[in-house]
Amino acid sequence: MSRLLTDDEVTRQLAELPGWSRAGSAIVATVEAPDFPAAVRLVVAVAEDAEQMNHHPDIDIRWRTTRWLLTTHDAGGLTQLDIELAHRISQAARAEGASLRG
Numbered sequence: 001m002s003r004l005l006t007d008d009e010v011t012r013q014l015a016e017l018p019g020w021s022r023a024g025s026a027i028v029a030t031v032e033a034p035d036f037p038a039a040v041r042l043v044v045a046v047a048e049d050a051e052q053m054n055h056h057p058d059i060d061i062r063w064r065t066t067r068w069l070l071t072t073h074d075a076g077g078l079t080q081l082d083i084e085l086a087h088r089i090s091q092a093a094r095a096e097g098a099s100l101r102g
């Protein structure tokens with residue numbers, strides 16, 4: 001099982017994840033897609049990555065806006081899996097012409 005990241009490790013790695021921020025034991029991001037189909041394609045693309053990683057995001061989909069919450073439930077907080085999945089979500093968002101808000 002992945003170990004919990006220290007606060008310093010989280011802070012340093014968030015600096016390389018524009019649009020992501022810490023929310024307690026999770027990291028969160030809001031993504032604006034060009035339209036609803038693009039938002040759903042983004043979710044489908046990430047679903048493939050998540051299944052391959054066996055690490056799954058909490059996702060809220062409302063029209064063009066998707067909200068993502070990442071935490072490692074088995075560890076009760078943030079692990080490197082959450083950081084890796086955040087990078088994959090950001091990459092998939094760029095591929096769909098979507099932008100991370102904030």
Ligand SMILES: C[C@H](O)[C@H](O)[C@H]1CNC2=NC(N)=NC(=O)C2=N1
Pocket residue numbers: 054055056057070071072073074075
């Ligand atoms: C049994 C299975 O491997 C675990 O439940 C996996 C599935 N996906 C997961 N996703 C997330 N975000 N955290 C977990 O701890 C987790 N555990």
